Amino acid sequence: MRSNLAYSAYSQNNISIESSEKLIKMLYEGVLKFTSQAKRAMELGDIEKKVYWINRTTAIFSELINSLNYDGGDIAHYLSGIYVQQIKLLSQCNISGDTSNLEEVISVTKVLLSAWNEETAYEVAE
Numbered sequence: 184m185r186s187n188l189a190y191s192a193y194s195q196n197n198i199s200i201e202s203s204e205k206l207i208k209m210l211y212e213g214v215l216k217f218t219s220q221a222k223r224a225m226e227l228g229d230i231e232k233k234v235y236w237i238n239r240t241t242a243i244f245s246e247l248i249n250s251l252n253y254d255g256g257d258i259a260h261y262l263s264g265i266y267v268q269q270i271k272l273l274s275q276c277n278i279s280g281d282t283s284n285l286e287e288v289i290s291v292t293k294v295l296l297s298a299w300n301e302e303t304a305y306e307v308a309e
Contacts (some may be wrong), residue, residue, distance in 0.1 A: 204299075207250075207254075210243050211296040215289060217243070221276075222285045228277050237277050240288070265291065 221236035244266045251259040269288050276284035 203250075207247075208296065208299055210247055211292055214243050214292045215296070216236060218273075218285050218289050222282055222289075225280060225282055225285075228261070233280075234277060237273050240272050241270055244273075246259050265295070 216235045217240040221233050221240065224230075224232035226235060248263055248266045251263055253259045269291060272284040272288050275281070276288075
């Protein structure tokens with residue numbers, strides 16, 4: 184029964200995702216949401232929630248790495264390096280509890296999301 188529920192949720196999400204471009208945007212937005220929640224948990228001293236949200240954010244970056252097409256050119260290698268660096272920052276934050284690492288992840292992700300939005304807007308305009 185549990186697997187049927189999971190499959191149903193996956194199917195609904197899969198249908199609602201219009202394109203891979205939208206999925207990438209949703210993943211970047213998820214990073215921003217989860218890092219903000221991790222930061223809030225750290226401010227409240229809730230270590231369990233901090234670890235939970237950092238792990239969720241790390242999972243998104245891992246998925247982004249797995250989705251890269253290295254045959255498409257140098258951009259995939261560049262993005263891979265950025266994503267790996269963000270995972271390192273998240274790991275350091277998990278160990279040290281330093282919110283400046285989360286701030287850097289948020290800042291980088293905002294730039295990536297902005298660039299992604301500009302690229303997809305450019306493609307639509309063509």
